[in-house]
Amino acid sequence: MERLGKLPKLYLAIVFIILYAPIFYLIFYSFNSGGGMSNFEEFTWEHYAAVFEDKRLIIIVLNTIIIALLSALLSTTIGVIGALAIYFMRNKKMRNAVLSLNNILMVSPDVIIGASFLILFTMIGVKLGFASVLISHIAFSIPIVVIMVLPKLSEMNTSLIDAALDLGASRKDVMTRVILPFIKPGIFAGFFLALTYSLDDFAVTFFVTGNGFSTLSVEIYSMARTGISLTINALSGLIFIVTVALVIGYYAINRKTKMPLTGVKK
Amino acid sequence: MNKSRLRSIYSIPYTAWILLFVLAPIALIVYYSFFDLAGNFTLANYRNFFTSVYLKLTISSFWYAFLITLFSLLIAYPTAYLITKTKHKQLWLLLIIIPSWINLLLKTYAFIGLMGLYGPLNAFLEAVGIGKQQILFTDFSFVFVSVYIFIPFMILPIFNALDKLNPALIDASRDLGADSWTTFRRVIWPLTTNGVKSGIQVVFIPALSLFMITRLIAGNKIITLGTAIEQQFLVTQNWGMGSTIAVFLIVFMFIIMLVTKGKEKGASDNGKAR
Amino acid sequence: MKSIIQSAILILIVSGILLFINAELNKGSKSGTGTITVYNWGEYIDPDLIKQFEEETGIKVIYETFDSNEGMMSKIEQGGTAYDISVPSEYMIEMMKEKNLLLPIDYSKIPNIKHIDPYFLDLPFDPGNQFSVPYFWGTVGIAYNPTLLEGQTFESWDDLWDPSLKQRVILVDSARETIGMGLNSLGYSLNSTDLGELREATDKLKMLSPNVKAVIGDEVTQLMVNSEAAVSLTWSGQAADMMYENEDIDYVVPEEGSNLWFDNIVIPKTAKNIDGAHAFINFMLDPEVAAQNADYVGYSTPNLSALDLMDPEVVEDERFYPDVETRSHLEVYKNLGLELLGVYNELFLEFKMDMK
Incomplete structure (x- = not known):
């Protein structure tokens, strides 16, 4: 495993921040008690409740x-x-x-x-x-x-x-x-x-x-x-979090069970 | 004999797909392109393409598709390269793709908020001392958001090409005294051209017919062939003219394929000679 | 190879489970006297009313959505679907009528029609309301945010050409509305078929270019709410949405006149349950239902009896329920035919290309 220098790390960090910026923006406003994606009023869970209803x-x-x-x-x-x-x-x-x-x-x-x-x-x-x-x-x-x-x-x-x-x-x-x-x-x-x-x-x-x-x-x-x-924002937030959790979980399980195998192959 | 028959049985689904979902629609489009609004046979649509604003649209579509592809490549190549160097590279790669699964319209609305005069980006610019800028509805915002959309499509094939690169080759090149740039130019780049080429294809070709972003992010200050086709089909209901533009788009695509193909032949020959 | 097959099997299992859950969820809906399929714009009805209708009549409602009049018509024209109800705009009703895509409405089954303001009935796009029943209506005008301006007002369309508005005006990406604004400002009819007048309007629009910040669609709501844009050409319904989020915003219909638009309920020829469709229309015209719906959607209702049940502050708002005097300056779009629609769009494209 090679280590990454500071500059490359910074570069990757910027790429990922840009990739996820709009998604976090969407999720942020999914907690807005106001009606739209601006003027954050108060924190609320109501849009999440609406998804399940x-x-x-x-x-x-x-x-x-x-x-x-x-x-x-x-x-x-x-x-x-x-x-x-x-x-x-x-x-x-x-x-x-x-x-x-x-x-x-x-x-x-x-x-x-x-x-x-x-x-x-x-x-x-x-x-x-x-x-x-x-x-x-x-x-x-x-x-x-x-x-x-x-x-x-x-x-x-x-x-x-x-x-x-x-x-x-x-x-x-x-x-x-x-x-x-x-x-x-x-x-x-x-x-x-x-x-x-x-x-x-x-x-x-x-x-x-x-x-x-x-x-x-x-x-x-x-x-x-x-x-x-904003129900759609809340929904997208949920989908996003579930997806990330699934991907990381799947990856972790996969690594644990297959570690020895891939290790040998390399 | 038997084996080749077996092989052709396997390729039935793909052949069927080409016949039903590629050739049949093309036949339909070509057919429609010869009819005017009243349903009479005519060549006027083709004449119209050459005499009107559509040539200008073609040039601008190509120019922006070129810019989008260029910047996607410039950003994607180092990203893909650095990801191959990380510990959990498969995971990082997946994390590049995940954002593209959230609805595009929603993300575009988010960009409108982010890039707005009172959005976080301008707040940052102001804090740094640059001051407020009109970011939305400019060439910059258009190319930026388009690159954002296409970047996973560019990173994936390049990553796949880089990932299997034999580290021994790079070490050898270093040992022979080549500096990093020479190693990249003479060793890494040539071995990844196939991946880069697929990346360019999957970015450039769809970028020619981008349409929604031209309105939402560029405020119709940039208009592409895709926008024109969409208008002809949906708003003006002139399927003849819409089809004609589409025919040209497909012809342009064939030309691009021909041009890039010449090189690929060489590459695969090389592979075989090895 | 193994991992490929494993992944494929995993995907199949997951899809199977999801399909099963979906089937279970769908089963919950009871079957009564059949179903109707409603084809409407997204968020253009209060979902509680659909439930209420299902409970009252035992008819199950399948709700599908579209995002443009033209897309909706293409689908109905092509067939293969069973839409019982749709809600096109007035010019589209005329076009669909011409193509024989609509079924006549039987008013003996719609007693609630008596609640509709006669002003909105028997209009040129559908004489005698043979094929359509008013759902919502509105105007085209200028939404603006006085806190971002230096006291400019918009009594006249010409006010938009004021040099102080450089890069601040947002236009709508629709040929009839934008060219129409040019025509209105010159005192011509919105339904002009005179090529000279259209050219004049386009040339005048080109002079507006320095003031135009962008030509966009529905996204304008968000931009106005964010104070990103100061002035925009927009529909009254959208202006109402903006004002709901941002109280600074105001809306005005310039004095030269403007467009009066309608979204009407129709029964497309694809309908399978014509009785159910009539029951649905009658239900939507019920004053209490119409009032609740107008409150949810935020657009202006043509239902006179419903107005009495609504918040007087809303109903007396001249901007959304203009008086008869203002209404007399308003013009309803006529279907100009595809040929002229093409001309409008070509001129509009010319204007957009000129913008840069």
Whole structure:
């Protein structure tokens, strides 16, 4: 383990402060007895109480998390397969063409993606709601996974695969024992960024949702006209704290149980 | 034979995705781009793109996307590098991503408060003696908040590239008498170009079509192609013109891919030669 | 490899548990004489009233939200959803009528219509209120904070052009409102179809550029409340929100006239439970319900009988319930057709590009 000098530490500290500043600002005002994100009046818990009283809001939050987790999982699976397919393509022109197609959804504004998906779903006859939202989120998260996995694949030493094959490993073994472990960081990066895409999306979800199904983003954006209530701040604060606790907890448990293993590997 | 068939079975979901969710929407967009408001076939939308404000919008979109990508890279690279040096690097990396899971509109409202004339940032500037500044609705605030949004997307691939870097290589370079800068330029940077390239792709391409931030943080003093498309689709209900702009956006993206591709071929060849 | 599969299984288990909790939560709602789906702006109804309606009628309400008139119409036009109630603005009602997206309203099922102020009925965008029932209404005007100004007032739109307001005015990111302000200040109609007049209005707006701090949307509320901005072109409903948070702020409708806007309840053609939709409309027009709703949302209600039940201080506030004399200067938007809407937006874009 290398130690960080003072200056690098300061640099990281500034980056993290900026990253978290808006979130702490939101949480700070979630305790405001006044109505909005300014003029802090008095400390109150009332907005937190309001979160738990609003059953509809809780259902929406759960919807949002379910969609995010499932869409990230499925898009990661499909994306990894896609990246492998692209990597193993022999025809370079074909490869470039597929890669460019892969990126189209990233350059298209959400409104266009949303509108064209809506037309697509109504044409095929998919009922708007959970399924259509899930499918759309999978669809727009795939490109980011592919882009995250590809550089790991191209860093991979091909002699590694050849060696494994020479040693009599089956193709399946090569995949599960050589390739996938090597690109694992790319897979996780893709998964987490897919989560980000899903949690943040408003426009696409707005177009393809229906029949009472809603996500937090759609809810928040449609509140803009009459003012976003501080209940949403309180809710975001709760989600944030739970997420951080989960991540740190998971990390700690993981380290404890896996410590010896990784220690040996290094 | 058998194996390649198996492989193509595996790639069915990805192929299906390309057909249904990429090619079909593109076909739809291209189709719409040839129709005017009354539903008649026309090339006027394309003519309109070249004769009106849209060229100006294109240039400004590219300029700001470039700035956003540049600053994201400048900030993300050292951050990613330093994180690889920390004790709990995976945890720190996750902590970089977590803020992006809080709703963007809410965070943007928070930025409006933070950067406001009476916000904490200006209070700080005043305390330091610089005095109050108009921060909101400037180029600075726009680029700053955009970089804020995109930074995790830049850090992740760079971190992944740096993390697996063999420390022996750096030691070797040092032992051979190279100073830090030379080590970075000749050893570290070339080995991370793949990660940097993915980072640039996932920042630059979406930055071209940014829209909400242009209004909330830049007060419409900056307008991008994404804003124009959104207006055409939602407000003016002119799907033809909106689609035409989108077609150009996609063409630009293809060109960018072609330009960056030329280098990647070399990189992967290098890898194989090794 | 193992850790990848482990993570995937963990995610599946967590999602499964959450799906189960969600299903349990959804089950709690009783099923009576069917359900209706209400499609409305976020925070645009008192949630207690929805509960009250469910208890009184046994009809379960599914509440969905939208953030723009145009987005809402696209969804209804495309189908695939079953919205029984929606609340578009007046120009959108005209557009939806043209596209045959609305069902006629059967007034024999809505006796409470008698409580609505006749002034708000039978307007040009919906003659005879065949398709829509007033929900909330308001004006477009100038919100300003006198404590940040040096005594400037805004009796006239031209006051915004005053050189002392450099970089202090916030405009709204909507072509009809902003170009409309230019038209109003020149004494032209808000519904002008004369290209010469529109050009003149745009050129006049360009002269305003030095004073314009930003052209934004709903975020203006927060900026005004924070004393970040001194003057803004805004809707009366939003001005009411601002004043609720910051008492220094005032609101005025300039004397040359302005826009009178409506959000009306309609039954889209996607409706499945038409009787339920009528029951809902009738419920919302009940004076006590309308009063409680107006109190929660903070916008002006068209319900005459409700006014008697509300805080007199609110109802007598000329800024939000203007007298008949002021109302005579107000103009309701007409649907100008997509062609002209395009022209308005192009001119508006030209103005925005010119701002820098």
